Amino acid sequence: MAPSKSESAYRLLHEKITEGTFTPGYRLVLGAIAAELGCSVVPVREAIRRLEAEGLVTFERNVGAMVAAADMTLYLHTMQTLAIIEGAATALSAPFIDADQLAAARSINQAMADLLVDFDAVRFTELNNEFHQVLYRNCPNPHILELVQRGWNRLAAMRSSSFTHIPGRARESVKEHANLLDLIEANAPAAQIEQAARAHRTTTLNAYLAAANLPASPL
Amino acid sequence: MAPSKSESAYRLLHEKITEGTFTPGYRLVLGAIAAELGCSVVPVREAIRRLEAEGLVTFERNVGAMVAAADMTLYLHTMQTLAIIEGAATALSAPFIDADQLAAARSINQAMADLLVDFDAVRFTELNNEFHQVLYRNCPNPHILELVQRGWNRLAAMRSSSFTHIPGRARESVKEHANLLDLIEANAPAAQIEQAARAHRTTTLNAYLAAANLPASPL
DNA sequence: TCACACTAGATCGTATACGATTTCATACAC
DNA sequence: GTGTATGAAATCGTATACGATCTAGTGTGA
Numbered sequence: 001m002a003p004s005k006s007e008s009a010y011r012l013l014h015e016k017i018t019e020g021t022f023t024p025g026y027r028l029v030l031g032a033i034a035a036e037l038g039c040s041v042v043p044v045r046e047a048i049r050r051l052e053a054e055g056l057v058t059f060e061r062n063v064g065a066m067v068a069a070a071d072m073t074l075y076l077h078t079m080q081t082l083a084i085i086e087g088a089a090t091a092l093s094a095p096f097i098d099a100d101q102l103a104a105a106r107s108i109n110q111a112m113a114d115l116l117v118d119f120d121a122v123r124f125t126e127l128n129n130e131f132h133q134v135l136y137r138n139c140p141n142p143h144i145l146e147l148v149q150r151g152w153n154r155l156a157a158m159r160s161s162s163f164t165h166i167p168g169r170a171r172e173s174v175k176e177h178a179n180l181l182d183l184i185e186a187n188a189p190a191a192q193i194e195q196a197a198r199a200h201r202t203t204t205l206n207a208y209l210a211a212a213n214l215p216a217s218p219l
Numbered sequence: 220m221a222p223s224k225s226e227s228a229y230r231l232l233h234e235k236i237t238e239g240t241f242t243p244g245y246r247l248v249l250g251a252i253a254a255e256l257g258c259s260v261v262p263v264r265e266a267i268r269r270l271e272a273e274g275l276v277t278f279e280r281n282v283g284a285m286v287a288a289a290d291m292t293l294y295l296h297t298m299q300t301l302a303i304i305e306g307a308a309t310a311l312s313a314p315f316i317d318a319d320q321l322a323a324a325r326s327i328n329q330a331m332a333d334l335l336v337d338f339d340a341v342r343f344t345e346l347n348n349e350f351h352q353v354l355y356r357n358c359p360n361p362h363i364l365e366l367v368q369r370g371w372n373r374l375a376a377m378r379s380s381s382f383t384h385i386p387g388r389a390r391e392s393v394k395e396h397a398n399l400l401d402l403i404e405a406n407a408p409a410a411q412i413e414q415a416a417r418a419h420r421t422t423t424l425n426a427y428l429a430a431a432n433l434p435a436s437p438l
Numbered sequence: 439t440c441a442c443a444c445t446a447g448a449t450c451g452t453a454t455a456c457g458a459t460t461t462c463a464t465a466c467a468c
Numbered sequence: 469g470t471g472t473a474t475g476a477a478a479t480c481g482t483a484t485a486c487g488a489t490c491t492a493g494t495g496t497g498a
Contacts, residue, residue, distance in 0.1 A: 004280055042261060045261075045265060046268045049268040049272075052269070053268075053269045053273055054272055055365075061226075077360045077363075080362075080363070081360060084303065084304070084307045088303045091437065092438065141296045141300060143300040144299070190437035190438055191438070194438060218310065218409035219311065219409055
């Protein structure tokens with residue numbers, strides 16, 4: 001069956017926000033979106049409420065909705081949250097990763113390594129997403145999986161506003177990925193995998209914090 | 220200004236679900252709720268969409284919404300998620316807990332200890348909530364704080380369907396609380412506080428898992 | 439008895455309409 | 469020039485209405 005109009009509106013907005021078409025601060029005017037979708041405002045309102053609950057949109061009464069604003073603080077808080085959740089997701093997922101998935105992850109990481117010589121940030125980010133998805137996808141706890149996904153979405157929505165690139169981070173990242181794969185392949189203890197997966201993201205976070213003259217994350 | 224009807228509907232439903240008036244499986248019929256609130260169905264639909272995104276209700280097209288069903292698996296997954304998030308929240312919060320708050324927490328824990336001789340599960344749960352709130356309230360990361368709150372809400376919504384009580388757990392719990400407070404007072408490293416706070420919840424989780432002949436949580 | 443078609447009632451999904459509120463530009467007073 | 473009143477346009481909030489869809493109950497035939 002065709003999706004409901006409310007569902008279509010939700011998907012459209014979700015995609016435009018996470019893809020970066022609608023950047024932070026972009027106003028979501030009910031009438032305009034309804035017109036674009038060829039529907040009335042009621043389903044659009046519902047879609048916006050859902051996006052609001054996911055943190056992608058902020059909503060003010062009698063004023064309207066806009067794509068959630070992004071500043072450095074918010075971005076870093078989101079990264080910190082994701083570090084924690086994704087670390088757990090990866091550790092819980094690890095025992096269920098089979099040989100094929102491991103091979104796929106290694107191959108993605110190789111592609112990332114190849115990209116280092118002629119760097120393409122967009123492609124690198126894409127591959128990075130794929131890599132991590134393979135790692136946490138088997139997590140048997142659906143709540144955690146959902147939170148990881150939301151974290152990525154929020155980060156994606158904010159990434160459009162360009163943050164300074166951390167020099168040398170890409171190269172480190174590839175190495176950390178390889179290390180993570182080794183731990184998983186060796187059936188390392190969950191706590192160790194969690195620690196490594198979390199640290200992988202925290203390192204980036206701390207680089208940003210250092211650049212802003214802020215203390216490192218304690219976790 | 221008076222809250223919008225959509226907001227009122229959201230609050231009403233949220234409260235009834237987390238307070239246990241509406242138990243898992245309870246059908247949320249749009250017309251009935253609208254009538255109870257003295258409004259039309261449009262604001263109610265919005266409220267339900269938000270609750271859906273928070274995981275408190277499930278929604279099926281052309282069928283309607285109901286309070287999210289609760290089975291043991293779901294309950295345990297939620298506990299596991301909360302263990303991870305709350306552990307982090309408590310650790311991040313710890314450096315910002317002042318002497319007054321620490322004293323308040325100790326006093327709440329003492330009240331819990333006093334309750335052990337003439338046990339009252341409802342009151343004990345209330346105090347437990349208060350205790351943990353004091354511990355994670357100062358967490359400077361608003362995303363994490365929000366996730367903790369949502370986790371508690373989901374758990375509260377499910378608790379109504381009575382799960383077996385773990386014998387002796389209350390006494391252990393009070394001891395673990397005291398230990399946690401000592402760590403915080405001594406400015407223990409964040410990782411250690413996180414570990415202790417997480418373990419506090421994981422112990423309960425594992426007791427349930429053991430009772431169901433399932434393996435313990437790896438984290 | 440069981441399976442299936444059918445009907446009536448309940449409930450949902452969304453368009454439309456209109457009052458309420460905010461925003462923004464303009465005009466005026468100081 | 470700065471600040472404040474004013475009014476129009478934009479936008480929101482919600483009631484109402486009605487077609488679409490589901491559910492459950494009833495009857496019919498195998």
